[in-house]
Amino acid sequence: QVQLQEAGPGLVKPSETLSLTCSVSDSSITDYYWSWIRRSPGKGLEWIGYIHYSGSTKYNSPFKSRVTMSIDTSSNEFSLRLSSMTAADTALYYCARSRYSSSSPLDNWGQGTLVTVSS
Amino acid sequence: QSVLTQPPSVSGAPGQRVTISCTGSRSNIGAGYDVHWYQLLPGTAPKLLIYGNTNRPSGVPDRFSGSKSGASAFLVITGLQAEDEADYYCQSYASGLRLFGGGTKVTVL
Numbered sequence: 001q002v003q004l005q006e007a008g009p010g011l012v013k014p015s016e017t018l019s020l021t022c023s024v025s026d027s028s029i030t031d032y033y034w035s036w037i038r039r040s041p042g043k044g045l046e047w048i049g050y051i052h053y054s055g056s057t058k059y060n061s062p063f064k065s066r067v068t069m070s071i072d073t074s075s076n077e078f079s080l081r082l083s084s085m086t087a088a089d090t091a092l093y094y095c096a097r098s099r100y101s102s103s104s105p106l107d108n109w110g111q112g113t114l115v116t117v118s119s
Numbered sequence: 120q121s122v123l124t125q126p127p128s129v130s131g132a133p134g135q136r137v138t139i140s141c142t143g144s145r146s147n148i149g150a151g152y153d154v155h156w157y158q159l160l161p162g163t164a165p166k167l168l169i170y171g172n173t174n175r176p177s178g179v180p181d182r183f184s185g186s187k188s189g190a191s192a193f194l195v196i197t198g199l200q201a202e203d204e205a206d207y208y209c210q211s212y213a214s215g216l217r218l219f220g221g222g223t224k225v226t227v228l
Contacts, residue, residue, distance in 0.1 A: 035217070044121055045208050047217040060216055094165065102215050105155040105170040111163060
């Protein structure tokens with residue numbers, strides 16, 4: 001049973017950088033593409049981007065200037081860094097898996113980690 | 120504003136049939152890209168409900184079905200049950216980017 005588990009600070013100050021990690025169990029991190037998605041209060045899902053173990057990334061336009069994703073195959077983890085955080089970035093952040101970069105579904109998700117941006 | 124448009128809410132009595140639409144354009148769903156559907160319940164990991172427009176992953180009850188026509192896709196729940204009360208999202212693609220609908224809250228009356 002594939003398991004994804006997000007971990008992060010919970011509370012971030014405005015202008016700071018958010019760092020989240022997703023730990024992957026029972027799935028080889030080299031066989032899939034790994035995405036970050038968020039759900040803001042009162043809003044829908046928003047895809048942030050993906051990373052592949054090769055280092056290939058694709059970021060959604062609203063985040064391109066301030067997002068970085070990385071992957072650590074030795075620990076079966078991947079990470080998200082989102083800089084210049086504002087209150088608008090307060091959201092539930094999910095990590096998820098897909099077989100291919102595009103057109104394949106996100107077939108396994110983590111439960112999400114809540115990130116609040118506040119001073 | 121999401122690129123894929125869903126009704127904010129739908130409701131039905133137990134046993135009824137409800138349909139959730141997901142309307143895109145010629146640049147995404149209408150371009151032939153697949154549509155997937157997800158179910159979100161509070162406190163749990165989102166669940167893939169339908170993939171590739173019409174396919175159910177193992178373990179998803181057959182009361183959930185999907186279809187696609189032109190630039191729109193549809194999720195149908197036949198025989199609505201109390202545990203189906205959740206948020207549902209469609210997802211497709213454009214220019215290599217994943218697009219989500221705005222989500223639909225299903226309420227079981």
